[in-house]
Amino acid sequence: MKNLLLGFILLLLAACGQDKSSAGGSFGDFIKPNYSSFVSLRHCTLKPSNSLNSLESFIPSLIERLQKKSIDGVEVFFYFPISDSQTDVSQFELALNYSEATSLDSMNEALETLKFSDIADCNQEQELQNLSKLKIEAFKPAETIIETMSCEYLENYNFATLNLVFEQLISALADATIELELHYLGTDSQEKDFQWVTVFPSLEDRALFLKEWRSLQISAEMQGLLSDQATCNESELFRSYKVI
Numbered sequence: 570m571k572n573l574l575l576g577f578i579l580l581l582l583a584a585c586g587q588d589k590s591s592a593g594g595s596f597g598d599f600i601k602p603n604y605s606s607f608v609s610l611r612h613c614t615l616k617p618s619n620s621l622n623s624l625e626s627f628i629p630s631l632i633e634r635l636q637k638k639s640i641d642g643v644e645v646f647f648y649f650p651i652s653d654s655q656t657d658v659s660q661f662e663l664a665l666n667y668s669e670a671t672s673l674d675s676m677n678e679a680l681e682t683l684k685f686s687d688i689a690d691c692n693q694e695q696e697l698q699n700l701s702k703l704k705i706e707a708f709k710p711a712e713t714i715i716e717t718m719s720c721e722y723l724e725n726y727n728f729a730t731l732n733l734v735f736e737q738l739i740s741a742l743a744d745a746t747i748e749l750e751l752h753y754l755g756t757d758s759q760e761k762d763f764q765w766v767t768v769f770p771s772l773e774d775r776a777l778f779l780k781e782w783r784s785l786q787i788s789a790e791m792q793g794l795l796s797d798q799a800t801c802n803e804s805e806l807f808r809s810y811k812v813i
Contacts, residue, residue, distance in 0.1 A: 600729040604699040613691040648807040704751040714769040720801040747778040
């Protein structure tokens with residue numbers, strides 16, 4: 570059975586399949602995501618001589634240095650991959666959400682000054698992503714579960730078609746007993762590529778929501794629609810820690 574995020578995307582795009590011409594280029598040029606911030610992401614691997622304790626010891630110094638800069642609207646996360654309910658702490662994603670370019674400069678300066686490279690090897694930053702929070706909940710725990718899925722629109726489909734049915738998605742999720750957030754990420758250079766991020770309070774909440782969502786008739790009806798609308802990779806699950 571397709572996972573939760575597949576179901577979300579299917580729901581968003583299902584209504585568009587009735588009239589592909591409405592997703593034409595000129596229409597899509599006028600409706601764009603309401604991006605609120607940027608996301609800079611690094612993939613990192615702890616060096617053999619270090620452990621999770623090394624990372625935990627580093628974080629207070631990073632927080633202190635960034636706070637001295639008095640930067641507003643900055644969020645720093647560590648994402649640890651989850652597989653078979655086990656969290657891998659040897660590899661992680663270091664994510665910075667920000668609105669001003671100077672925030673990224675301050676982050677890079679802090680990591681270099683504090684010699685983060687002695688603790689972990691990180692690849693060069695991936696292409697800068699734009700973040701739009703489509704559904705926001707009141708929960709603000711420092712630790713959450715995030716599920717990501719990278720997708721590509723097929724011909725004649727774009728954010729405009731997704732936006733047309735966004736209210737239908739919210740309506741379908743209105744009766745859900747588990748709180749969750751939905752984020753949409755895109756890049757300036759690849760308008761056909763996008764990423765869904767679903768934020769859950771915990772693994773237990775995610776499991777309960779999956780059970781609840783799959784019990785709905787509309788979820789089963791959407792299983793065959795994705796291949797006509799977009800191509801997506803398998804979703805990835807992470808344990809997220811917000812440090813700022």
